[in-house]
Amino acid sequence: MSSSRPVLFLVSADSGCVRVDAEAPHVSVMDLGVTRGDGIFETISVCGGRAQALEPHLDRFVRSARLLDLPDPDLDLYRQAVFAAIDAHDDVAELYIKTVMTRGVEGAGVPTGWVYAAEAADFAGARTEGIRVVTLDRGLRHDVAQTSPWLLQGAKTLSYAVNRAALREAERRDADDVIFTSSDGFVLEGPTSNVILRRGDTLVTPRTDQGILPGTTQASVFEFAQAKGMKTEYAVVPIAELSSADALWLVSSVRQAVPINRLDGVERSIDVEFTARMTAYLLGRRD
Structure with a gap:
């Protein structure tokens, strides 16, 4: 087990970015991120000191804030903190970074x-x-982002229950x-991932206007x-296209990219070579 410490x-706007003890308490029990899950986050992969897709992650961070009517995050500060955290962490094979912003302590407005x-x-x-996957009905139509935007489908929020x-x-x-699938029969996304199908020489993913979080990976x-x-x-x-696809991944x-070797109890073949090349690209080992 690794001995590296987080x-x-x-x-904050007042103090900039300040390093603190990661194992000490810093968030109030009255913070709305704690009591309501009222906040946003991003998780960024780091390999060889390189933050994967940093700017798309930060752009999505702002998009989520606007969907929740939060103030725009100060991206200069968050970017500075990301680089500082990478520099301060022990040198490990793969690292991850979380950027988080909550609505703050109830009533404080900060x-x-x-x-x-x-x-x-x-x-x-x-x-x-590969991994074993099941389909579950999310209970919402695929057009929920248009019909009911207040449900915040497509925002990356802290409410992960x-x-x-x-x-x-x-x-x-x-x-x-x-x-997840829609109540009217279409493929959506995973709880923490996007779905990619291969049909011959074409890669397909569900459209993001269906209440799906736009995927940086x-x-x-x-x-x-x-x-x-x-x-x-x-x-x-359509859900039926999962079964007919040549290959499936959650990314x-x-x-990164993990192939699906079983879907709803049915075994599937996986493309080991293509997945390895895809993963090498994502981790920055360009071929």
Whole structure:
């Protein structure tokens, strides 16, 4: 087990970014991020000192803040804290960074912000051998972002109780992860990931106007595919196309691209070579 210790920087308009003891308490029990899950976050993979897709992550951080009617995060401060956290952390194979902003203590009107860095778990097995996935109905139509924007579908919020419940349900069904589907029959996303299908030489992911969080890792995978001469497509994907796809992946920061080797109890073949090339690209080891 690694002996590396996490690194924490508090971020505020008054103090800038200040390093503090990551194991000491810093957030009030009255903070709305704690009591209501009222806040936003991003998780950024770091390999070889390089923050993967940092600017897209920061852009999405701002987008989530606006969806929640939060003040725009000071990206200069958060960017400074990200680089400082990378520099301050022990040299490890893979690191992850969390940028967080809450609405702050109830009634104070001042956001709480921090940047946290810690060593990433070892996902080598999932990346090479694949994972078991089940589909679960999210209970919302695929057009919910247009019909009911107050439900905040497509924002990366701290309110993760439903996502954690879905993963516990997956475990009860002898699976590792979940693909959410809409109540009207379309593929959406995972609790912490985007879905990618391969049809021949085309990679497909569900369109982000369906209440899906725009994926920074998914975008990087599409860049990789386009550089290899493949086609890419954002589409409305019927559930049946999961079974007929040539290959399936869940992609996310830190875990990167993991192939699906079983879907709803049905075994699937995985493309080990293509997945390895995709992962090498995501981790910065360009081929």
